[in-house]
Amino acid sequence: MNKHKFIHERRPHWKRFEALLESTSRRSLSKLPAKEISNFSQLLREVSHDLATIRSRGWGQDLNAYLNDLVARGHNVFYSAPPANLAGVYHYLTFEFPRLFRANIGYFLTACLLFFLPMGISWAVVQSNPSLANRVIAEEMMSRFDQMYGKDSPLNTNAEESTEEEQESDETEDIPLGSFGDERASMAGFYINNNVGIALKCFALGILLGIGSVYTLLFNGIYLGAVSGYIVSQGNGERFLSFVVSHGSFELTAIAVAGGAGLMLGNALIHPGQRTRFQSLQVRGLEAVQIAGGAAVMLVIAAFIEAFWSPSDIPSSVKYIVGSGLWLIVIFYLGFAGLQSTPQTRPLSNRGPQG
Structure with a gap:
């Protein structure tokens, strides 16, 4: 023809x-x-x-x-996006978001490399040499971490490991622990604002050809690793790890997901293919926004866990079991949710509709 x-x-x-x-x-x-x-x-x-x-x-x-x-x-x-309704939100979270995530999993894996690898290295270096912590963490923040996770921490209420003398001491700390519990609702709001803010930076700064997302992932990975290494090096690892193991599954994964969405924006501008850069950003950017939206929901869940469950007076062993279960839930959700959707609900592929 x-x-x-x-x-x-x-x-x-x-x-x-x-x-x-x-x-x-x-x-x-x-x-x-x-x-x-x-x-x-x-x-x-x-x-x-x-x-x-x-x-x-x-x-x-x-x-x-x-x-x-x-x-x-x-x-x-x-x-x-259709008008917001509960059915639409449910469909998005159970089908669209995990499918889009898997379709673009390469960006997520790259973000994991940029986030978790520096975190692990920073953690190991600072834990073995705590004097290096002040190169990353302000002195004031280190003092706060000592208070939050030290011997006088309100988290130090593990009945399984307390001696009789420590239990008596705990009884005198009921008031500060109670006030700590009373403030959990406001803490949830703080965590949502803080965590979603980090994720939005990881995503939105991808518009700078992906460089902003790379920098944000590297910076937060190094900082969080240094904080973790410092706290553990001070002998407070048990309280710290039992506190973060539950909400960390949603929080850390969501930051990497948002970072991957930011890398999608950067790649759309660097490699627009046959489209103009603006057209590429329109098409690929919409998918990136949807993925970042899923990450935001995960961070809201993490914030509520961090405010209401993580600081609760529950034995560390229980927190580790629940935390391990939550990590498995996140892995299976992102890896398998939406696989049984019908063809009518299946979105168009990244490469465009096929004839």
Whole structure:
């Protein structure tokens, strides 16, 4: 088939799809009749196939740009979030987010390397040589960590390991521990604000060609590793590790997930492919936003665990068991949730619809 015959046969389909795009710009795709939604999906696949054909045969930059714009706009409409409702949120968390995560898992693994490797190295170095801690952590913060996890810490209430004398001492500390519990709701708000702030930096700074995300992941990995190494080196490892083991599963994983979403933004700008950088950012950026949204939900869960469960007066052994279970839940959720979805709920792949 030559170029002119191809254009003559396909142009009506392109115009019909363009008209549908104009229609959906005035109202949500979800409000269209089911037949029109199905037609929209079919036309999007056809136009994407036509675009691939034109690119492979080199039939003109103007035609390529026109169809590329239609496909990019179609992707945005097809992926656009429906009005918020409980069913939509449930579907997003149980199907869309974990599937998008797995489809872009390479970015997550890169973020893990940038985050967890510096954390492990920093932890080991500072634990073996605590004098290096003040190069990363302010003196004031080290004093606070000594208070939070030291002998006088409100976390020092493990009945399993307390001697009779320590238990008597604990009874005199009921008041500060009680006030600690009374403040847990406000602590949850603080943790949400702090943790989501870190994740948003990891994600949003990806717009700087990914450099901002790389820096944020490295910095937080080194800092958290240094903090952990310092606390353990002071003999407070038991209280610290039993405190962080539960919420750490959601919190640390979510930071890496958000960092991976930021790397997606950077890669969309560095390697736009056949699209313009703006078009690439529109298409890939929407997926990155959805993944970052899932990370934010994980951080909210982590904040509530950190505020209400982690500081509770429960034996460390129980916290380790629960914490291990939560790590398994996070792994299985990200690895397997949404695998049993039906074809109707399956989103378009990263490479565009197939003919």
